[in-house]
Amino acid sequence: xxxxxxxxxxxxxxxxxxxxxxxxxxxxxxxxxxxxxxxxxxxxxxxxxxxxxxxxxxxxxxxxxxxxxxxxxxxxxxxxxxxxxxxxxxxxxxxxxxxxxxxxxxxxxxxxxxxxxxxxxxxxxxxxxxxxxxxxxxxxxxxxxxxxxxxxxxxxxxxxxxxxxxxxxxxxxxxxxxxxxxxxxxxxxxxxxxxxxxxxxxxxxxxxxxxxxxxxxxxxxxxxxxxxxxxxxxxxxxxxxxxxxxxxxxxxxxxxxxxxxxxxxxxxxxxxxxxxxxxxxxxxxxxxxxxxxxxxxxxxxxxxxxxxxxxxxxxxxxxxxxxxxxxxxxxxxxxxxxxxxxxxxxxxxxxxxxxxxxxxxxxxxxxxxxxxxxxxxxxxxxxxxxxxxxxxxxxxxxxxxxxxxxxxxxxxxxxxxxxxxxxx
Numbered sequence: 001x002x003x004x005x006x007x008x009x010x011x012x013x014x015x016x017x018x019x020x021x022x023x024x025x026x027x028x029x030x031x032x033x034x035x036x037x038x039x040x041x042x043x044x045x046x047x048x049x050x051x052x053x054x055x056x057x058x059x060x061x062x063x064x065x066x067x068x069x070x071x072x073x074x075x076x077x078x079x080x081x082x083x084x085x086x087x088x089x090x091x092x093x094x095x096x097x098x099x100x101x102x103x104x105x106x107x108x109x110x111x112x113x114x115x116x117x118x119x120x121x122x123x124x125x126x127x128x129x130x131x132x133x134x135x136x137x138x139x140x141x142x143x144x145x146x147x148x149x150x151x152x153x154x155x156x157x158x159x160x161x162x163x164x165x166x167x168x169x170x171x172x173x174x175x176x177x178x179x180x181x182x183x184x185x186x187x188x189x190x191x192x193x194x195x196x197x198x199x200x201x202x203x204x205x206x207x208x209x210x211x212x213x214x215x216x217x218x219x220x221x222x223x224x225x226x227x228x229x230x231x232x233x234x235x236x237x238x239x240x241x242x243x244x245x246x247x248x249x250x251x252x253x254x255x256x257x258x259x260x261x262x263x264x265x266x267x268x269x270x271x272x273x274x275x276x277x278x279x280x281x282x283x284x285x286x287x288x289x290x291x292x293x294x295x296x297x298x299x300x301x302x303x304x305x306x307x308x309x310x311x312x313x314x315x316x317x318x319x320x321x322x323x324x325x326x327x328x329x330x331x332x333x334x335x336x337x338x339x340x341x342x343x344x345x346x347x348x349x350x351x352x353x354x355x356x357x358x359x360x361x362x363x364x365x366x367x368x369x370x371x372x373x374x375x376x377x378x379x380x381x382x383x384x385x386x387x388x389x390x391x392x393x394x395x396x397x398x399x400x401x402x403x404x405x406x407x408x409x410x411x412x413x414x415x416x417x418x419x420x421x422x423x424x
Contacts, residue, residue, distance in 0.1 A: 015329055016286070016295040017062055018075040018308060021050035021088065023300040026080040028112050028154060031145045032179060032206050032240045035079065038311055040219035042301075049084065050300040054320060056095055058298055061325040063099040071104040072096065077297075077308075082115045086123050093127060108132065110175065112146070113161030114154055121168035131165060131172040132202075133158070137189035141182045145240065162196060173200040173269070180239065183246040186253040194266065202269040203254070205247050207365050207379055208238045218312070225310050226367040228344035228376035235367055237379070244379060248386035255387070259394055264409030274388070277357040278395040279402055287362035293338020296329065304328050306337045309364040346374035348381075354388040 024038040025048045042048070050058075059074070066072050074096065076089075089107075096105045109124065110132040124131060135158055136142040143153035165172050174193055182189060193201055209223035212233040218224075226232040242250075251270060258268055269285075277283045286292045286307075297308045302320035305311045315337070317328040328334065345360050348370040352358070360366060361378045370377035378384075398408040 018077050019298045022079045022083045023048040024079050029149050037220050054302040057320045059095040060099050065326045073106045075108045077110040114157040116161035116164050121164045124170045125168045132175045133172050134175045136177050138192045174198045175202050177204045177206050178242050179206045183242045183250045186250040190254045200267045205242045207241050210236045225364050231375040232367045244382040248383035251387040252390045279399045281356050290342050290359050291338045292341045293334050344376050346370040346377050347372050357388050358384050
């Protein structure tokens with residue numbers, strides 16, 4: 001299994017709180033980004049920098065609601081969180097030490113990598129930050145959508161950053177967005193990451209709809225989240241949105257390469273999540289779990305929202321400076337939000353043999369009609385059904401290996417013939 005950015009353990013009331021200290025501000029202008037446009041939701045002239053007061057309250061209250069958890073997790077994202085500068089995170093570390101009460105503290109940091117330098121990397125290494133580095137593949141794939149504010153390519157700058165992370169021994173995951181175009185080049189993308197020495201990779205399908213009435217009223221360019229039991233105003237997707245069957249083929253081709261050569265050496269989180277479902281009947285990652293609502297975001301001004309993908313006025317839970325964090329996490333509004341993921345499943349999902357692995361996936365993607373004509377069906381259903389059907393036999397072998405306390409890498413021995421497991 002690969003690295004995790006969560007502190008949720010099976011059977012424990014875990015949660016994931018992600019902070020956006022710089023809000024939606026970024027030095028890049030990635031064409032598919034769903035968060036840059038959120039600047040429209042704040043007053044003109046907004047500072048977009050987390051104040052010292054919000055920072056301290058965030059860390060103190062996170063520590064308070066984490067008393068029954070084995071560690072304290074702080075996840076930093078943006079926008080581009082490096083725009084806050086190193087001194088901001090030094091201050092955060094001091095506060096973490098003050099409120100941790102001796103607990104282990106974990107910091108994760110998602111970045112586009114273009115601002116990394118030796119000073120940053122020494123800091124990240126010294127304090128054991130786990131980095132999520134956004135990189136979409138080789139130059140011609142990455143630069144198609146990941147450009148700077150002047151619409152100039154960013155591949156070279158990201159690769160310099162990657163080189164510095166490796167030079168200083170900073171732990172990192174690759175976060176790769178899969179679009180309609182890159183979805184046609186699975187092995188080119190995967191083998192590029194292998195050439196870079198990446199050990200941990202996450203593939204993120206890009207799915208966005210064209211603006212609907214709600215988003216237009218808010219001054220946004222992408223559709224607001226669908227109401228699961230209602231037919232959405234629009235189901236038209238953006239040109240860069242990944243093709244469902246194409247994404248399924250992408251995962252299958254990467255999996256076939258991985259399962260023959262790289263099990264135990266390279267950890268593809270998408271495959272880890274599938275194995276968790278096969279082994280335990282549920283996943284620890286929110287979009288493949290029965291219910292969600294345990295992953296909230298905190299904006300730079302202290303506002304708390306139900307989910308990173310639901311950062312809209314209707315999903316605001318309160319503000320850290322004014323409301324109890326535990327109360328927001330356990331509020332009727334948030335519990336109902338998380339429960340709806342399961343309760344609103346269409347019949348086709350409830351009858352699917354792969355329900356245990358998919359659980360309807362992310363509510364954000366559930367905007368098409370099911371084969372029975374019900375709303376709230378997942379746009380990526382064909383992808384996941386195709387992928388889960390393909391990996392089923394391999395997953396069953398890996399579960400058997402785990403049950404016998406054997407490395408899952410032994411599955412590679414079973415590719416060309418049956419694997420005989422001797423018990424005891």
